[in-house]
Amino acid sequence: MRRTLPLVITMVTGAIMVFRDLFNIPEVAEIVNRYLVMSYTLSTQTAVAIGIMNLFKIHFNRISRKRSDWQFSILLIGSACMMLIMGFLFDLGHNAPVYNWWYQILPVQLGNATFALICFYIASAAYRAFRMRSIEATCLLLSGCLVMLGGVSIGNAMWSGFPEIKVFIMNNLNTAAVRGVTLGITLGSLAQYARNLFGIERGYMAE
Amino acid sequence: MESIGNAIGNVLGPNGLRIFTNQQLGFTSLLFFIFYFAALLYMIDRGRKGLKIPKIRRIAGLDAIDEAVGRATEMGRPVSFSPGISGFVAGTLAAFGIIGHVAKLVAKFDSRLIVCNRMANVYPVTQSIVRQAYLEAGKPDAYRDEDVRFLTEDQFGYAAGVVGIIHREGVAAQMLIGNFYAESLIFAEAGNIAGAIQVSGTDAPAQIPFFIAACDYCMIGEEIYAASAYLTQDRVRIGTLVVQDWSKQIVVALIILGTLTASYAALVGAPSHFVRDILRLW
Amino acid sequence: MSVYSKMMTVDVRIIYIILAIAIAFPLFFPIGLPVASEKPAEVLYQVLHDLPAGSPVIFTADLSASGKTELQPMIEVLVDLSLQQKHRVILMALWAEGANLITTWSEGVIAERGAVYGEDYINIGYCPSPYSWLENSRIDIRNAWSGVDYIRTPLDNYRIMDGINKASDIAAVVTFGTGDPGYTHWMQYWRAVGECDIILAGQVAVNTPNALAQFNAGNIQGLAGGLGGAATLEKMHNRIGSAHGNSDAQSFGHMIIIIFIIVGNIGYFGAKKAGEVK
Numbered sequence: 001m002r003r004t005l006p007l008v009i010t011m012v013t014g015a016i017m018v019f020r021d022l023f024n025i026p027e028v029a030e031i032v033n034r035y036l037v038m039s040y041t042l043s044t045q046t047a048v049a050i051g052i053m054n055l056f057k058i059h060f061n062r063i064s065r066k067r068s069d070w071q072f073s074i075l076l077i078g079s080a081c082m083m084l085i086m087g088f089l090f091d092l093g094h095n096a097p098v099y100n101w102w103y104q105i106l107p108v109q110l111g112n113a114t115f116a117l118i119c120f121y122i123a124s125a126a127y128r129a130f131r132m133r134s135i136e137a138t139c140l141l142l143s144g145c146l147v148m149l150g151g152v153s154i155g156n157a158m159w160s161g162f163p164e165i166k167v168f169i170m171n172n173l174n175t176a177a178v179r180g181v182t183l184g185i186t187l188g189s190l191a192q193y194a195r196n197l198f199g200i201e202r203g204y205m206a207e
Numbered sequence: 208m209e210s211i212g213n214a215i216g217n218v219l220g221p222n223g224l225r226i227f228t229n230q231q232l233g234f235t236s237l238l239f240f241i242f243y244f245a246a247l248l249y250m251i252d253r254g255r256k257g258l259k260i261p262k263i264r265r266i267a268g269l270d271a272i273d274e275a276v277g278r279a280t281e282m283g284r285p286v287s288f289s290p291g292i293s294g295f296v297a298g299t300l301a302a303f304g305i306i307g308h309v310a311k312l313v314a315k316f317d318s319r320l321i322v323c324n325r326m327a328n329v330y331p332v333t334q335s336i337v338r339q340a341y342l343e344a345g346k347p348d349a350y351r352d353e354d355v356r357f358l359t360e361d362q363f364g365y366a367a368g369v370v371g372i373i374h375r376e377g378v379a380a381q382m383l384i385g386n387f388y389a390e391s392l393i394f395a396e397a398g399n400i401a402g403a404i405q406v407s408g409t410d411a412p413a414q415i416p417f418f419i420a421a422c423d424y425c426m427i428g429e430e431i432y433a434a435s436a437y438l439t440q441d442r443v444r445i446g447t448l449v450v451q452d453w454s455k456q457i458v459v460a461l462i463i464l465g466t467l468t469a470s471y472a473a474l475v476g477a478p479s480h481f482v483r484d485i486l487r488l489w
Numbered sequence: 490m491s492v493y494s495k496m497m498t499v500d501v502r503i504i505y506i507i508l509a510i511a512i513a514f515p516l517f518f519p520i521g522l523p524v525a526s527e528k529p530a531e532v533l534y535q536v537l538h539d540l541p542a543g544s545p546v547i548f549t550a551d552l553s554a555s556g557k558t559e560l561q562p563m564i565e566v567l568v569d570l571s572l573q574q575k576h577r578v579i580l581m582a583l584w585a586e587g588a589n590l591i592t593t594w595s596e597g598v599i600a601e602r603g604a605v606y607g608e609d610y611i612n613i614g615y616c617p618s619p620y621s622w623l624e625n626s627r628i629d630i631r632n633a634w635s636g637v638d639y640i641r642t643p644l645d646n647y648r649i650m651d652g653i654n655k656a657s658d659i660a661a662v663v664t665f666g667t668g669d670p671g672y673t674h675w676m677q678y679w680r681a682v683g684e685c686d687i688i689l690a691g692q693v694a695v696n697t698p699n700a701l702a703q704f705n706a707g708n709i710q711g712l713a714g715g716l717g718g719a720a721t722l723e724k725m726h727n728r729i730g731s732a733h734g735n736s737d738a739q740s741f742g743h744m745i746i747i748i749f750i751i752v753g754n755i756g757y758f759g760a761k762k763a764g765e766v767k
Contacts, residue, residue: 178412188429
């Protein structure tokens with residue numbers, strides 16, 4: 001039962017969704033959307049609650065055992081609780097101006113700062129990886145540099161041909177490569193989903 | 208009788224089969240869909256009967272997993288695993304197959320595995336996979352609940368969390384397998400700075416260059432879908448990979464034929480060409 | 490260690506410091522280099538511009554705050570354009586973060602245009618399960634989640650929603666994205682099944698190569714990628730703003746990266762010639 005039931009649920013719901021997408025029957029689509037798709041929403045949000053409980057459990061543990069940097073755990077729990085309480089307290093929930101203000105000054109700015117790290121990491125990764133060790137590496141290096149120059153105003157100021165070269169590389173070479181990889185990924189993901197649907201692969205069941 | 212006929216006509220007619228509305232690719236999509244699943248069932252059957260199935264070529268990234276876990280064990284430092292930042296998509300499903308294998312190795316070698324999850328609905332699954340792996344390795348007591356973590360659903364909050372774990376825990380091996388977005392380079396570079404051996408694989412084409420530049424091993428695109436078949440050498444799973452290859456061959460043949468006929472049509476000034484006409488068959 | 494070996498192994502902290510200075514410099518001392526226009530962004534602007542007055546257009550923030558630098562200028566320009574063209578502007582988000590951000594980033598231009606909530610624009614907020622919203626909205630867009638807008642007023646109360654009942658009533662979707670779910674889902678759930686023919690995408694630079702392949706295939710009808718795309722939109726709308734201002738910083742950053750790549754390669758070849766590297 002423990003192994004069969006999840007398989008049966010996967011197969012049946014998968015078959016229903018495939019049927020719903022293949023045949024344009026509005027009544028069927030409405031029933032599927034109202035019950036099956038909404039149930040996915042409910043299960044996802046239940047999972048969020050479980051995840052938050054796990055997070056709190058780990059950090060309460062760290063605080064109670066005074067593990068290294070336990071003060072940051074207080075900060076995490078405190079800020080999470082503060083945002084949660086504000087969301088419940090105010091009429092408009094997460095759209096309330098106060099909530100929005102806190103959101104703008106903390107998570108938004110922190111997210112921006114973390115994203116900005118990518119700039120520095122690209123520099124160090126490119127410096128380390130872009131070496132002309134072989135013909136392929138040289139092609140990678142040259143195309144990377146040309147696209148970098150063509151995409152910015154300084155490249156355009158140096159020579160008006162750089163943006164055109166960039167457009168050529170992006171429209172022809174890049175598009176061809178992306179399409180090839182995307183094709184393989186799409187067909188591969190079809191097989192992956194089919195394996196899960198038919199119960200051949202049961203990774204999600206911890207088997 | 209007439210009403211049944213009407214009903215069937217409604218379903219199979221121009222507004223019936225949804226696939227017909229898809230930019231006029233219509234019947235061809237349906238035929239491809241039927242072929243794909245028929246071929247899948249055929250190869251699954253062959254695999255179950257023990258008939259001949261082609262072998263998979265070597266995938267360096269998957270071979271490197273054992274090496275990475277071994278290295279981490281020697282250094283006495285943990286292994287970190289990130290199953291991507293998306294929910295139950297193909298990349299994450301592929302990552303589930305690999306997490307189990309890694310967790311078994313880690314349990315066998317008495318090392319430590321830290322799994323960081325971004326999606327809350329993926330977290331219980333990875334938790335049960337790792338717990339089950341420790342159980343199967345005969346070391347249920349070695350499993351630590353706090354080593355499989357849900358961090359946050361915020362993309363860069365998750366990135367910051369993983370980087371923090373890499374540096375604080377001093378991971379010696381990092382595996383980044385699944386569907387990633389912009390934070391992929393943050394993980395990879397942080398792992399580099401920490402001196403970890405990195406095995407990566409993603410089905411997000413935009414992130415593949417970052418992993419190739421920053422990681423020791425990188426599996427590109429559908430190589431991660433081959434993971435469970437490769438690691439288990441299960442004939443049925445390998446058979447499904449064969450169907451993948453067949454469908455790719457058909458598509459490539461159509462591309463070549465379409466390019467030639469389209470070029471010819473352009474040359475002679477024809478309004479259309481027969482490959483496109485066939486593909487748009489009603 | 491020879492000079493060449495040192496050139497090959499420059500400490501990353503030195504790279505980071507030089508990069509930080511190079512990027513910060515034009516932010517304090519703007520240079521104003523001209524930005525080359527990008528064709529896909531021009532197409533996006535034109536497609537949106539040419540939609541008739543009264544067309545319902547969804548602007549969806551499928552993004553996190555990390556996209557602020559590149560996507561906020563795009564949102565400002567395109568929402569302003571839509572209001573100017575008298576489209577019915579519907580703001581929403583498929584990401585939880587995006588719900589607050591689309592409100593904050595568009596309120597400036599909305600106030601400038603004097604747009605009236607419920608008549609000229611509306612914000613229908615965020616659905617916790619974006620995939621189910623995309624599916625359900627094909628049949629009933631008003632009740633795809635909770636039937637209310639972001640301030641919890643029923644959508645039926647608003648004049649702007651007259652005649653908008655399902656996905657096929659929407660003229661165009663303009664999606665601003667940093668990841669998944671994003672433009673690919675709008676393509677799959679709406680465009681591929683014939684619900685909405687016009688999907689326009691504003692993407693961060695990292696997603697642009699992928700999105701460009703979809704644009705070239707005709708699966709999306711316009712694409713503004715990264716700061717270059719944002720600057721193109723600003724230029725077309727005569728609203729020079731932060732995208733232009735940040736382009737100089739981006740230029741300097743790229744030049745430093747290229748210089749270090751050249752330094753690394755000179756070091757590599759020199760060291761190889763000296764037998765220090767195989």
